[in-house]
Amino acid sequence: MADSAAIRSLPGRARTLEAAPKPAPRFDAGRLLPWLLPTLVILGWQAAASLGLVSTRFMPAPLDVAAAGWRLAQTGELFENLWVSFARAASGFLIGGGIGLFFGLANGLSRLSERLTDTSLQMVRNVPHLSLIPLVILWFGIDEEAKLFLVALGVFFPIYANTLHGIRSVDPQLIEMGRVYGMNRRELFWRVVLPGALPSIFVGVRYALGIMWLTLIVAETISANSGLGYMAMQAREFMLVDVVVLAILIYAALGKLADSLTRALERACLSWNPAYRNT
């Protein structure tokens, strides 16, 4: 480089001020930090199991769980059940979320709609949806509709409430500006109201995803003949504790995956907002 050449041509002592060579790009260890704690937990867990501190009948070692996972993957059972669970969760989420979004928008934009439906919806919300399981089994049996119904019901309210809140809290000054600058109702909705409500809607989506998993797990454990929960329940019947733990870990991983996907979507849609830029 020109600088080092120039510096090297200087006499004696001046040379010690030569610019330090550029450091090689460091591996950014900071990004691994969130995983430090889970890793330590797993290592400790494995150590406890290997040293016989904990009976593997009660708590299988991580390696056993991994082996069970491998075994099930080989037979195709794992992916089949995974797919079934995923399909249920996604369908229930889309149905319940879609209805929640519709009512949230309708009640946010139309006073009449709100006065007609909000009270009824609030009453529905106050019934814990999981307590309806016996009724659901009675009505739907243990078929797909039962689980779809439960997931949809659980997902509905967070999305409804947060969409409604989002629409209500759009800055009225922006709406006035839009009106004054000649936006018709359609434009006002797409350019001002909906983008303004979007951060709240995302909050609702995140919350609903948590409830979706919860509902699915419980529903599958109680009334199913396929899916992850069913797999875990069968394992419990046959005392395959490693499979039970495997199912739990998969639930955790899927939950994390759903959350990460939502965050990525948020970052893409909400990049204009400084609050979301560094998540």
Place this chain on the structure above:
Amino acid sequence: MTAALRLADTPEHRSNRGLAIHVRGLSKSFENGPSVIRGLDLTIPAGQFVAVVGRSGCGKSTLLRLILGLEAPTSGRIALDGAEPSKRIMFQEPRLLPWARVADNVAVGLSRDIGKADRKARALDVLREVGLAEKAGQWPATLSGGQRQRVALARALVSRPALLALDEPLGALDALTRIEMQAMIERIWEAQGFTAILVTHDVAEAVAMADRILVIEEGAIALDVDVDVPRPRRRGDPALAELEGRILDRLLRNGA
């Protein structure tokens, strides 16, 4: 610059660009409350720069909103006369859409039936005029308060309105930025020739920018003076100071 956006108009074209405003017997009261405006008569010739000053709550913002058609009068008439009745307002807050880039925010001011490429070009032109062309692709959150108000000004001007209403637009800015923006608004007004109505509580600002100053008191015009000082006006000009003093005396007399 595109032919469609001649920012410096010829004198003849300039004088009939603006809207003339005729107000007769205007009254306004809100929801069975007391009258905010009472039997107001006013004529503003096309292309004039009028400043409306008064205490808070005297009705000056209401008068502006009535003229713009944002409120309906309780009684009386407002007539806007001109070749094209286009009006735009600049608020005290920038009121930019946070989720649209600066150029798209400016394009909000354009009518919907202008093609996409044309919108971009015109938005960029007017951003250049207010000195923010390099920020065209940024989010509003990255701009300072003064820059956001400049974008708001660009948005108000991009459709080349015949009437520009300014509702205390510079109140939230620091003193130096305020002076710069006053000069910018005056320069653009001189070039384009629209009718301008500036509502402000800053009498110095009114005296520096306007051709004519209206003092509103309790919903009626208490004082109507022309500012005969030639442009460009120097701050610290004794004629301006004398006028400012006169107006302030009138304003403060009834309050103290």
